[in-house]
Amino acid sequence: MAAVVVEAGSPSQFEELLQKAGNSLLVVHFWAQWAPQCSQMNEVMEELAKDQPQVTFVRLEAEAIPEVSEKYEITSVPTFLFFKNSQKIDRLDGAHAPELTKRVQRHAASASFTSAPESAPKEDITVRLKKLINAAPCMLFMKGSAQEPRCGFSKQIVAILNNRKIQFSTFDILSDEEVRQSLKTFSNWPTYPQLYVNGELIGGLDIVKELEASGELDTTCPKVQSLEERLKSLLNKAPVMLFMKGSKQIAKCGFSRQILEVMNNTGVDFATFDILEDEEVRQGLKTFSNWPTYPQLYVNGELIGGLDIVKELKESGELTSVLQGKQ
Structure with missing residues (x-):
């Protein structure tokens, strides 16, 4: 089947697409015809659809369907929302093709782990955890996303990393109970958030605060390039x-x-x-x-x-x- 980007023309059609996607990844581009960067990102979406046929890609004209835009607090375009099981798991604001590509790949890989047919052999959880930990040089396992932390500890650690201009990716442990429980045993670290650099556990919020205070955080974690x-x-x-x-x-x-x-x-x-x-x-x-x-x-x-x-x-x-x- 040819890869396509689906147009959501009404709130009901959008809800239908959410339900139909199930536990597979669904990516929604909130866009506007008057914004040239939106047209560019639509082209990027079309290319991603060819590379990720298991992902549902949706275009939604933000001003034409204000009910959906207001529900998800869309205040600018382009904005991308990521869904699994009809729940929002991530958000990306702005025209940033490399970051969009990276997040689609990461969330699609995560979705594929949980959406395999029952008859298919299940990937060993240890192998899966290692893949997730090494998905980026600096990986933060947290509640929510960098844009929308869903607990105070996660919010604090994201603020520290952003203030120090640390380049990092995140995994929402609320979206995957198997990962949430198994990672605690795998790393012998009972709480979240958990920060990993180059596949090695650094620690949680307290450790990150200590590293920031000592000045070691800047040398431990990769910095965002100017x-x-x-x-x-x-x-x-x-x-x-x-x-x-x-x-x-x-x-x-x-x-x-x-x-x-x-x-x-x-x-x-x-x-x-x-x-x-x-x-x-x-x-x-x-x-x-x-x-x-x-x-x-x-x-x-x-x-x-x-x-x-x-x-x-x-x-x-x-x-x-x-x-x-x-x-």
Whole structure:
């Protein structure tokens, strides 16, 4: 069956989709036609639907169905809600394709554990716990989500991690009783929240508070990269980097298609980054490089220019040398 994103046109249709999904993951995009970032995230959803056919993806126009938007406190678009068993388990605000992809993959994996047919062999709980613990470099098992903690201890630990700009993912132990009980025995730690770094238990709220007070938390947990650090890392990901709409395989605008044709004819290897998948990079790179349009070509981390510059270099016979870093 072809992967599709379902449109919810009424409150009753939305409730029907929730019920039909059962204990499989359902992801809802609250969007608006006037917001360009919503259109971009709709494209991301369509790609995710191809990769995750077991997940139900739903588009819901926030202003057209205010009853549902008000019920789930949707105040901006795009906003993504994640459901299992008709219960909201996570929320993501804003156009952040990598984070959306990561959460869909994590929740889909979690859902697949609990939705296997009874006749199928059940995955060993120890194997499952190890997968969850290692799902991200810094994993927090808590009540609720980072956006909506559901107990005071979870709320406190999330606040500490956010204040220290720690990069972390979460698992809602209220959504899975087997994980909730088994993890306490597995780690010999009887309470929640529990914080893990690189698969190793750090501890609960008290331990995290001690690490924060001693200054060790910053070195124990991975930090969120600043936008400038992230851009520099992307610029230097490969000797020749092309920031474009689409990829090497599929260009998504005429300018990107033209520059790909020129680049492919040089025989020089290059990597691409799809700026449609990351609004933060798309806007930030224009300011960082003081170059307002795409595509943008970089060699050894330095901006060469856009399509016009690349065409001029090709006509002058300099392009191959520039791409090889010889000029």
